[in-house]
Amino acid sequence: xxxxxIVFPGSNCDLDMYHAVKDELGEEAAYVWHDETSLEGFDAxxxxxxxxxxxxxxxxxxxxxxxxxxxxxxxxxEGKPVLGVCNGFQVLLEAGLLPGAMRRNxxxxxxxxxxxxxxxNKSTMFTTGYADEETITIPVAHGDGNYYCDEATLKTLxxxxxxxxxxxxxxxGSVANIAGITxxxxxxxxxxxxxxxxxxxxxxxxxxxxxxxxxxKYWREQHAITS
Amino acid sequence: xMYEVKVYVTLKEGVLDPQGSAVKNSLHHLGYEGxxxxxxxxxxxxxxxxxxxxxxxxxxxxxxxxxxxPVIEDYTYETEEVVSS
Numbered sequence: 001x002x003x004x005x006i007v008f009p010g011s012n013c014d015l016d017m018y019h020a021v022k023d024e025l026g027e028e029a030a031y032v033w034h035d036e037t038s039l040e041g042f043d044a045x046x047x048x049x050x051x052x053x054x055x056x057x058x059x060x061x062x063x064x065x066x067x068x069x070x071x072x073x074x075x076x077x078e079g080k081p082v083l084g085v086c087n088g089f090q091v092l093l094e095a096g097l098l099p100g101a102m103r104r105n106x107x108x109x110x111x112x113x114x115x116x117x118x119x120x121n122k123s124t125m126f127t128t129g130y131a132d133e134e135t136i137t138i139p140v141a142h143g144d145g146n147y148y149c150d151e152a153t154l155k156t157l158x159x160x161x162x163x164x165x166x167x168x169x170x171x172x173g174s175v176a177n178i179a180g181i182t183x184x185x186x187x188x189x190x191x192x193x194x195x196x197x198x199x200x201x202x203x204x205x206x207x208x209x210x211x212x213x214x215x216x217k218y219w220r221e222q223h224a225i226t227s
Numbered sequence: 228x229m230y231e232v233k234v235y236v237t238l239k240e241g242v243l244d245p246q247g248s249a250v251k252n253s254l255h256h257l258g259y260e261g262x263x264x265x266x267x268x269x270x271x272x273x274x275x276x277x278x279x280x281x282x283x284x285x286x287x288x289x290x291x292x293x294x295x296x297p298v299i300e301d302y303t304y305e306t307e308e309v310v311s312s
């Protein structure tokens with residue numbers, strides 16, 4: 001399986017994402033620069049964290065118009081797994097691929113720590129590997145992670161089971177403690193915590209690895225030779 | 228014609244403004260107890276060369292597409308013709 005790691009000017013978790021896929025997951029990965037226009041040949045798309053375009057104007061607002069985003073939208077429409085982490089999540093929100101928006105953290109501080117997450121939906125293509133876990137530990141590192149959506153959107157998210165991860169404790173003021181959501185189709189996941197930084201016990205947690213393994217499992221099932 | 232456009236972007240009413248709350252508390256500490264609310268926004272100044280009948284539509288489009296995020300922000304703007312002397 002081949003993962004694209006999109007690199008915007010100011011991305012800084014692209015190497016971690018690449019390492020997670022290549023070394024820990026054992027799958028193929030390649031960097032794709034933001035001014036490329038095609039994602040042909042890739043089976044999944046990863047939008048890493050960082051500070052694309054210096055977070056100018058709003059986090060993700062400028063990256064959202066990068067040439068590669070048309071191809072990301074196409075991959076999303078085709079049902080390919082698309083994962084946006086942290087700034088990647090913000091880009092997906094700004095692009096309208098996921099509903100809602102991010103505000104400054106409620107207490108204004110940049111939060112960088114291990115965080116306990118509750119898994120709200122274990123049947124997505126990103127979470128089937130978590131069958132036995134109720135909570136997982138994955139680090140966050142963000143200043144603008146205070147998720148907002150209006151009540152009607154929140155109801156839709158709940159009705160469609162689009163809320164995948166919530167913070168066990170309110171760390172940043174997010175509506176309904178939301179840490180990660182999918183689109184209605186379930187193939188685009190945005191999350192503030194960094195699963196790519198939790199892929200080995202040496203890093204303090206290996207709980208993020210199962211997320212990537214879930215994607216591979218889903219892909220294998222989709223591409224199994226049936227005769 | 229050349230226009231100078233001022234775009235004001237503010238958080239929508241009902242969307243909590245963490246920066247505004249912090250500044251409000253600070254003003255209270257300074258003794259300005261009468262301050263009931265502080266909302267922080269952005270002002271952007273643009274110079275745009277455009278025809279009189281398209282300037283309005285252009286600015287609106289820029290705001291909707293990029294300058295403001297309609298999920299959490301409102302915007303207003305003023306346009307003024309720049310007269311060269």
